[in-house]
Amino acid sequence: MNTSEPILRIENLSVALPAGLDRSHAVRDLSLDVHRRQIVCVVGESGSGKSVTASAVMRLLPEKVLRITGGTIRLEGEDVAAASPARICELRGNRMAMIFQEPLTALNPVMRIGDQIAEVMRIHRPQIAAESVEARVIELMGDVHLPDPAALRRVYPHQISGGQRQRVMIAMALALEPALIIADEPTTALDVTTQAQILRLFRELLTKHDSGVLMITHDFGVVADVADHVVVMRHGEVVERGEPEQVLSRPVHPYTRALIEAVPRFRFRYRPERLAAPEPVLVVEDLTLTYRSTSLLGRKRETRALDQVSFRLAPGETLGIVGESGSGKTSLAKTLLRFETPDSGRILFRGDDVAALSGCVLRDFRRHIQMIFQDPYKSLNPRRRIGQSLTEGPVHHGLSRADAVARARELMELVGLSPDALERFPHEFSGGQRQRICIARALAMQPSIIVADEAVSALDVSVQAQVLRLFEVLQRRIGFAMIFVTHDLRVASNICDRIAVMKRGRIVELGPAQAVFGQPQDDYTRELIAAVPGGVFEVAPAA
């Protein structure tokens, strides 16, 4: 085969949406090539058609809903769109493989990971002996830098971390050295350090296996790090394409420019008056939390989730908690809300220790500290109207229904939504709108402190920027203090007065945001900062 011929050539691809939606096509007239040893990044926000494109190549579209209406998809010269179902099964996993976004849900939870990797070989190469398959699985797991492959292949997906699961996905995709690897947001759900490792891994494997990668992403940081060619999509159409340097530094299309501008970068705000407040609203002293679990054989395992964590929070201040997954960020948030009871240590809310409260005193305390969760799709009850969600808490705590409704209407306007939306259900809103609703719900309790756990991590960059701005405006108007838990250092720098860096349950560094990111004292902080995607791209911002 001619090596200059592209592995994947998509020409004039159109995918129709069912009638009655806001546009007629999910993808319209899309053309792109992926060559050997090349990473092509398709960038766009949710709804841009980038994931539909990826699924169309794999023929994984739900064909009753999304139909390919035009164009060709050629994989090594063969038209995928016209292939028979049997032929498609031969191609999938063998000549083309896909890596999915959610390592948490994309692996079969009741199958050992070694078996899941081996399955690809068993399907396509049934003649290979069991021992060779086993040896190959161990080799692949080593290739993707999974520790101790011989033992790890016997565990189930829930027993390993998110980053490790994503490596399993990658090992699975690489098993038969396919010509084309499609990666749909392969690193979105991962920590910065894991993300950097995985992106490096991609590069390494690409050369080793001589394949091409079609990567779907919304993160221009990732694009800056790995792309050889960039395609920017919006509403199902390509708006711009080219070399990454050119697209990133001299974007032509206004949409590309807007996207690049929305990428969070390090930006600090300095509000010394916040830190100078005499009376802290929250003081945490030596907080320690241990998770205990007992295995089937009665072996006890202890995990120290929080280890002597201490800090104070001034009224109106925003404290960022950053660190990798498993560093104790979420455990800290849960303990502050008293979803977990600490082993030892004190949580002083306005001078009263709440670490050991229970019963109705605890319920009453919870009013003052409210949480906003990561997933706006799962944290609203789908069967309840927005109004019910927003008034339930205040009514429970003694507000009359009429007053609660009045407050809910006010809050909806405050977060930039129409008060009429109170009558609607969560599924009628977009992710960004739902997160606004969650913010309104938290504010309905008139809390002194808001704990936001990865509150913007699931949102598109432009929406992320809007929600961050909303937090800032609301904080200025209402004056709550905020604990902002995030794995994204750039986001943290945008909104936090001070930053606490957590590692293995301990705060390793705590100080004003600019100082922590500008002159990090701890090695771990430096490591985190170095792993931020698109580090180079940050130095020369587009604006």
Added chain:
Amino acid sequence: MLRLIALRVAMAVPVMLVVATIVFLLLRLSPGDPALVLAGDNAGPEAVARIRAEMGLDRPLLVQYFGWLGEIARGRFGISILSKVPVLALIRDRLEPTLVLALSAIVITVVLAVPLGAIAAWRHNSWIDRGVMMLSVVGFSVPAFVIGYLLILFLSVKADLFPVQGYVSPFSDPVAALRHLALPSLTLALVFMALIARVTRSSVLEVLGEDFVRTARAKGNVERRVLWRHALPNAAVPIITVIGLGIALLISGVVVTESVFNLPGVGRLTIDAILARDYPVVQGLMLFFALIYVGVNLLIDIAYVIVDPRIRY
């Protein structure tokens, strides 16, 4: 695992105690007097009183209760008032037909209903799906005795394919046993199948929408393998739960089915004992059924751990 079993067995003790109390009270407080039944129509009041005293029915309720509990704790379930045979021996003699019937019903169910439900889910909204769902509505809504008599009418009386009633032990004559068992097990299994097919369908339908099913397709799995290897094992927990709960349904089904097909099993024994107000036998049977139910639940809990590695106790 051993700890789980030990824990469950320990937990069964208070459960059984509560069941025992309820069983005891239910019978004593319900109207009707076994002494009257036993004494016959022509007995005078003295004869009735004598029988009552012999059986200890004249003593205070609490005394009767604790006396009975003590006996049970020693493994003595009393002696049948009617046949003067120890209750345990009575149950033991009648156990085989019931176990054979129940087991064959469960096997029929699992072998037929689980695949039918899975296929209905896979071919969601197709004619197969509609057919399976329609049959399950029928299975649910038509009572077992109606189905039993209809089967007898058409397959035994009219078509003469199966014997009308009676029981042959599979240990003595397997072929005749199979012919005798076919209709009763089908009758018993039908409600159960309707239930399991429905649960399997909804459970598999939910799993088919999960991300890992898409991953399985992306690996090049053919649809059949996606369904059996990936979707069904993940849908197993609710299915197993309902199979476990369905055992209760099966127990009541056994009573009716054995009457319809005239099988000498525990179900028939139950009806006879209740009609004759044979207290010790009824009590013993209820405890026996409760014990089976507790045992089945233990098995279900163990099955959970086997099918889903994420479940740990």
